[in-house]
Amino acid sequence: MEKTIAVVVSYNRQKLLSECITALRNQSQKLDTILVVNNGSTDSTEEWLKEQSDITFITQNNLGSSGGFNTGISWAYKNGYSWIWCMDDDGYPKEDALKNILAAETDNLCLRNCAVINKEDKKTFVWKTKNFATIDDVNTNLIYGIGHPFNGTMIHRNIVERVGLPKTSLFLWGDESEYYHRITSRNNIPVCTVANSIHYHPAAAFSYKADWNFKNSWKMYFYVRNRLHIHNTKFNNKLVAFVNYCCFLIAFAGIVMVFQKTDKFKKLAFIFWPAIDAFVNDFSQSPQTILQRLQISPIQRLNDGLNNYMKYVKLSFFNLFASPSIDGATASAI
Secondary structure: OOOEEEEEEEOOOHHHHHHHHHHHHOOOOOOOEEEEEEOOOOOOHHHHHHOOOOOEEEEOOOOHHHHHHHHHHHHHHHOOOOEEEEEEOOOEEOOOHHHHHHHOOOOOOOEEEEEEEEOOOOOEEEEEEOOEEEHHHOOOOEEEOOOOOOEEEEEEHHHHHHHOOOOHHHOOOOHHHHHHHHHHHHOOOOEEEEEEEEEEEOOOOOOOOOOOOHHHOHHHHHHHHHHHHHHHHHHOOHHHHHHHHHHHHHHHHHHHHHHOOOOHHHHHHHOHHHHHHHHOOOOOOOHHHHHHHOOOOHHHHHHHHHHHHHHHHHHHHHHHOOOOOOOOOOOOOO
16 A cells, blocks of 8 residues: 655744644545654754654754755655655645645656645745646646646655655755756656645745845855756756856846846856856855855955866866776665
8 A cells, every 4th residue: 555645844934834734634635644854943843843743753954955855755765655745844735635636647657746826815826837827727637747846746756766866965946946857857757736736835935136135145046056957957968058057147147237226246246156166066055154155255255266166177177187987876865
């Protein structure tokens, strides 16, 4: 018999987590297990989890959403669960969401996603879902070719077996897109949104045009850096990925100059830092180190980035003439 587990990743949002867990408990089709991955929360999350007798939880350092789902999906796979239902702590499923997404008439090797609906009006899609503006507009139960991980995303273990796990190194803002394209683009696994399986989520808060606080913009670093890794997975051709990434950087720079009201030139200079780190595969930055570096001058950050890039070029040049070595197969992440 196939077992189903819900994997919820949480960080410092205990009240929202409680709302999500209540919705999971109240599903018309019961889950076999609810697993919470606590990303080192500093609020009351840990204490609250210890009081819940029906929840399995793992507490780890804050590894971002990518590290959280890597841990959760890996645990579910190793413990024999067939269906792994993934979500963040700020959303929650409608009471019949699990029953309906499991009943969807698709092959197991199909990435299924709930319809992600605004939790305030209970009607509009949070993100673009084909040409549908509201759930009332949908005239089919399966909307093929679209999904929005990790918001009520149902993954069968066969997908994990073929594709692997989310990349912990991406941390957040792009980790879900890279995993999505690794499943759908790289492995040609179909994806669909199941319209009668509803997952409620806050309205999308991020906007390209909204003015952001430069000195606190650590998330923007991951947004810019991770885009190259998304393109590398999506296009499976480094030249095409490089061209698309350069177009993204130019467009993003234009948006900064046109729409940002504060620190325009600092923000423009900032773009070079995560872009260079993307090119050299530098995954060493954390929110803390990013915030620290945002306090130094843009020129210093640019110089540090260029020095990092030159070290990468020298190392690559040296490796061209180094003795060949046997590159063993990468160990399975699961």
